Amino acid sequence: xTYLEKLENAVQKSQSTLCVGLDPNLNLLPDVTREKIGxxxxxxxxFCSSVIDVTQDHCAAYKPNLAFFEALGKKGLKVLDAVLDHxxxxxxIIADAKRGDISSTxxxxxxxxxxxxxxxxxxxxxLMGFExxxxxxxxxxxGVYVLALTSNPGADDFxxxxxxxFDMMAEYIACSLFERSVNTEAHLGMVVGATQSAxxxxxxxxxxxxxxxxxxxxxxxxxxxxxxxTLAGHEGIPLINSSRGIIYAGSDQNNWKDHVSKAAKxxxxxxxxxxxxxxx
Amino acid sequence: xTYLEKLENAVQKSQSTLCVGLDPNLNLLPDVTREKIGxxxxxxxxFCSSVIDVTQDHCAAYKPNLAFFEALGKKGLKVLDAVLDHxxxxxxIIADAKRGDISSTxxxxxxxxxxxxxxxxxxxxxLMGFExxxxxxxxxxxGVYVLALTSNPGADDFxxxxxxxFDMMAEYIACSLFERSVNTEAHLGMVVGATQSAxxxxxxxxxxxxxxxxxxxxxxxxxxxxxxxTLAGHEGIPLINSSRGIIYAGSDQNNWKDHVSKAAKxxxxxxxxxxxxxxx
Numbered sequence: 001x002t003y004l005e006k007l008e009n010a011v012q013k014s015q016s017t018l019c020v021g022l023d024p025n026l027n028l029l030p031d032v033t034r035e036k037i038g039x040x041x042x043x044x045x046x047f048c049s050s051v052i053d054v055t056q057d058h059c060a061a062y063k064p065n066l067a068f069f070e071a072l073g074k075k076g077l078k079v080l081d082a083v084l085d086h087x088x089x090x091x092x093i094i095a096d097a098k099r100g101d102i103s104s105t106x107x108x109x110x111x112x113x114x115x116x117x118x119x120x121x122x123x124x125x126x127l128m129g130f131e132x133x134x135x136x137x138x139x140x141x142x143g144v145y146v147l148a149l150t151s152n153p154g155a156d157d158f159x160x161x162x163x164x165x166f167d168m169m170a171e172y173i174a175c176s177l178f179e180r181s182v183n184t185e186a187h188l189g190m191v192v193g194a195t196q197s198a199x200x201x202x203x204x205x206x207x208x209x210x211x212x213x214x215x216x217x218x219x220x221x222x223x224x225x226x227x228x229x230t231l232a233g234h235e236g237i238p239l240i241n242s243s244r245g246i247i248y249a250g251s252d253q254n255n256w257k258d259h260v261s262k263a264a265k266x267x268x269x270x271x272x273x274x275x276x277x278x279x280x
Numbered sequence: 281x282t283y284l285e286k287l288e289n290a291v292q293k294s295q296s297t298l299c300v301g302l303d304p305n306l307n308l309l310p311d312v313t314r315e316k317i318g319x320x321x322x323x324x325x326x327f328c329s330s331v332i333d334v335t336q337d338h339c340a341a342y343k344p345n346l347a348f349f350e351a352l353g354k355k356g357l358k359v360l361d362a363v364l365d366h367x368x369x370x371x372x373i374i375a376d377a378k379r380g381d382i383s384s385t386x387x388x389x390x391x392x393x394x395x396x397x398x399x400x401x402x403x404x405x406x407l408m409g410f411e412x413x414x415x416x417x418x419x420x421x422x423g424v425y426v427l428a429l430t431s432n433p434g435a436d437d438f439x440x441x442x443x444x445x446f447d448m449m450a451e452y453i454a455c456s457l458f459e460r461s462v463n464t465e466a467h468l469g470m471v472v473g474a475t476q477s478a479x480x481x482x483x484x485x486x487x488x489x490x491x492x493x494x495x496x497x498x499x500x501x502x503x504x505x506x507x508x509x510t511l512a513g514h515e516g517i518p519l520i521n522s523s524r525g526i527i528y529a530g531s532d533q534n535n536w537k538d539h540v541s542k543a544a545k546x547x548x549x550x551x552x553x554x555x556x557x558x559x560x
Contacts, residue, residue: 065388108347116356150409
């Protein structure tokens with residue numbers, strides 16, 4: 001099965017394009033989890049597995065952010081591995097790693113994420129050149145999401161500046177990915193920020209069949225109506241990510257899991273104006 | 281003590297600007313280590329710690345490459361931690377991670393590498409904007425090496441292309457780091473590839489006080505005489521990295537450690553035309 005087929009199945013089955021970002025920040029975890037649990041590693045596992053339990057009816061995908069697991073130190077990847085094991089098989093798992101390196105280093109990142117942790121897709125940073133994608137190109141069952149346009153202020157330093165005859169470097173990236181076609185549309189995606197809709201549209205138009213990973217919804221702002229307009233006609237399947245807006249929705253509440261579940265359910269429903277274009 | 285002071289001490293004490301890259305590739309490890317050791321993790325630790333034992337008289341720094349440890353799966357960071365513990369205190373440790381992300385994600389990468397693994401410096405990728413450096417800016421005891429110019433063919437896709445009025449994006453990065461001065465020269469460095477000397481010189485001239493991490497020596501080629509000319513007059517301290525050229529120098533030999541030691545000693549001596557400008 002190609003990555004695209006697995007993605008289609010996950011969206012169809014859940015009737016959702018929601019991706020829940022797993023960013024377990026120790027300073028923001030619900031107080032109630034702290035009382036019951038011993039070590040930091042156990043606390044993070046308990047939190048993440050609870051979030052997965054109460055959101056899985058509402059999302060197509062989970063996106064663990066590597067930084068938050070590496071911040072646990074030498075036990076970090078063991079906790080990540082346990083959390084990944086807890087995610088149902090019919091969900092897409094995207095390792096938000098933003099790796100970008102060459103030759104044998106890239107091969108080893110591939111080995112880490114695709115072989116050892118067996119995630120479905122990874123986010124990649126192309127600054128060192130498109131050859132950084134080559135190691136991830138030969139297996140269509142695994143997806144890559146290449147950074148194209150982000151929604152942070154620093155996007156003005158590189159990604160939104162004119163480059164190589166394009167109005168924005170992000171367009172150059174999208175166009176190059178399309179022309180290069182080393183990674184086929186069966187497993188190629190782009191990361192495109194949601195908060196700048198006109199700019200996002202000009203980027204995705206260069207590669208209308210690329211899957212999309214769209215951060216910037218929820219805690220980072222961004223209007224869903226605008227996003228629906230931006231995506232109108234785009235053939236590649238979008239996953240819309242929310243991290244903090246969902247997983248910390250009930251941090252100061254005893255019934256925090258209910259708040260997390262409700263936040264995911266509400267966002268899934270609000271995303272239906274987008275999802276309806278990609279489900280049967 | 282600032283990062284720069286620790287770097288000066290490491291170079292002075294070892295009389296060397298050599299950095300040994302720790303890239304433990306399971307396919308390239310000496311056969312003799314396999315016979316004695318049990319698990320893959322033990323094998324990697326045994327290999328890395330042996331390399332450290334026989335090279336420490338010849339180098340100022342070690343650069344573990346995160347990909348090769350993450351490729352070990354859930355035990356990967358535990359092995360990294362043990363390897364880091366084996367490195368003498370007077371050496372510089374640079375985590376070759378090439379991370380680049382924003383806000384709380386960047387804060388958590390900082391926590392991982394500077395607090396948990398307690399390395400001296402990290403390599404960073406600035407594509408998402410210079411705000412990706414902010415989390416690493418407030419602690420002058422820890423260094424950052426920002427990707428500027430790399431020596432792989434893919435450098436032609438971004439880093440060597442004209443950008444913002446500069447002949448190369450790499451120059452824009454160097455100039456921006458200088459003008460921005462959020463990270464002071466007490467702990468700011470740049471990664472500048474060694475194999476394109478004229479281009480490397482035009483980059484480092486934009487920030488003559490930045491420390492440098494120079495890959496591309498040894499297995500990746502690059503002439504040391506040319507490099508010495510490139511660096512002439514540069515005030516920031518360079519570390520010249522070699523990974524495969526040293527650590528696999530004796531892979532098919534019974535006395536592989538002697539070959540590793542000799543390779544490090546030889547390169548240290550050949551680098552003396554550079555090192556002499558930075559030691560008392």
